[in-house]
Amino acid sequence: MINDLIDIAKEAGKVIMEVYSKDFDFEDKKSSSFSEGVSPLTEADTAADKVIKRRLRELYPSIPVLSEEGKDISYSLRKKWNKFFLVDPLDGTKEFIKRNGEFTVNIALIFEGKPILGVVYVPVKDILYYGFEGGSFKVDSNDAVKLEPSLHDGKLRVVASKSHFNDETKEYIEKLGEEYELVNAGSSLKLCLVASNEADIYPRLGPTMEWDTAAAHAVVKFAGKKVLKLDGKELEYNKENLLNPYFVVK
Structure with a gap:
């Protein structure tokens, strides 16, 4: 398939x-x-x-x-x-x-x-x-x-949406307490950059729909990384409301 x-x-x-x-x-x-x-x-x-x-x-x-x-x-x-x-x-x-x-x-x-x-x-x-x-x-x-997962020395590479970088996202990143650099990307590419070790973390504290993330979620998952809701559970699909909750890819 x-x-x-x-x-x-x-x-x-x-x-x-x-x-x-x-x-x-x-x-x-x-x-x-x-x-x-x-x-x-x-x-x-x-x-x-x-x-x-x-x-x-x-x-x-x-x-x-x-x-x-x-x-x-x-x-x-x-x-x-x-x-x-x-x-x-x-x-x-x-x-x-x-x-x-x-x-x-x-x-x-x-x-x-x-x-x-x-x-x-x-x-x-x-x-x-x-x-x-x-x-x-x-x-x-x-x-x-x-x-496959690999270790990265240096600043934490944080994927940020060019069009959805809000105060909540900035606050989340700063609470990580690490030196970081922003990696700008658009669309579902943001998840793929974490999967391919071109970035370390992608916090999405803004609206997305299930179809925005599903395919890239599979890429992340089978690359040995995770797409987690803020409660630590994996993002789920086919909910009654197709709007995703906030999530973090890492």
């Missing part, structure tokens, strides 16, 4: 790049290249979502799909699912609009509330992260590196 999800994520990335590479004004979020009233961001998001859902349903018709684009599925139906795909076709809308290349395609398989497989693809950089019970890997220029 992991290879199927990698192929699907790359296919979704390709349709996003077809939109991203068009010449238009991101500030207006519209141009003559697009349907009237449809922003390039919406077009890319919708196109990627269609690709992912179509391919998943072709290959795994018995497994339901929950996507950011189809989030209105009622909990009375969802709570019966013990296994389902959780998808964010384009995470990092600000990154897309700013053209900094840090948006991602995210596909996770959830079993009994836990991510058991996840793929995170960065289309602009052609970088892939994936995690499953066999381990977590980062693939860059066709070179696959297994992600």
Whole structure:
């Protein structure tokens, strides 16, 4: 299954790049290249979502799909699912609009509330992260590196969201009582940087949804690290309210 999800994520990335590479004004979020009233961001998001859902349903018709684009599925139906795909076709809308290349395609398989497989693809950089019970890997220029915990000497490297760095986050970091340096990143890449030992900790004391974190959570988990709520328990999925509580990746 992991290879199927990698192929699907790359296919979704390709349709996003077809939109991203068009010449238009991101500030207006519209141009003559697009349907009237449809922003390039919406077009890319919708196109990627269609690709992912179509391919998943072709290959795994018995497994339901929950996507950011189809989030209105009622909990009375969802709570019966013990296994389902959780998808964010384009995470990092600000990154897309700013053209900094840090948006991602995210596909996770959830079993009994836990991510058991996840793929995170960065289309602009052609970088892939994936995690499953066999381990977590980062693939860059066709070179696959297994992600494993390692010790880091020096300042604590703290991942911070460029667009969501608030007072609560700053206070949390300062309470750690260590010298630190900030590592700025967008989208689900923030979790992947901890998984790949490019950062040590990512406190998220702000709103995220389940589809924002599920795929990268699997990458973190199978790299030997954790995504924990502030009470020390692992982040869970398919809750009645799909909003994540605050969490820390380390």
